[in-house]
Amino acid sequence: MIMLSIFAMTALVFISRYLFLEPKLPLRLSANVQRFLSYSSPAVLTAIWAPIVFTHEKSLWLDSFNPYIWASLLAGILAWKTKNVLLTTVVSMAVFLMLNLVLFRT
Incomplete structure (x- = not known):
């Protein structure tokens, strides 16, 4: 089956x-x-990334110690300014990693 x-x-x-x-x-x-x-591509992408960025353990996570919010803000600004997908991906992933490893250790 x-x-x-x-x-x-x-x-x-x-x-x-x-x-x-x-x-x-x-x-x-x-x-x-x-x-x-x-409009379908942006809608589907938003449906994928929004729960990842704004929720944690099934609750809203709007905190200044949320590395997902900071990395997504950086990714949005980089994508808007540079229009370079590879640069945006690599830089925002590196910043997210640094935020998780160094600043927002839990």
């Missing part, structure tokens, strides 16, 4: 990607649908 579920999900993902990425198929999305779908 598990293998059937895995194959079914694989087929579903492949078919959904194939329909939109194969240039020979006449399927095209309208401009309104494309504009609507452009």
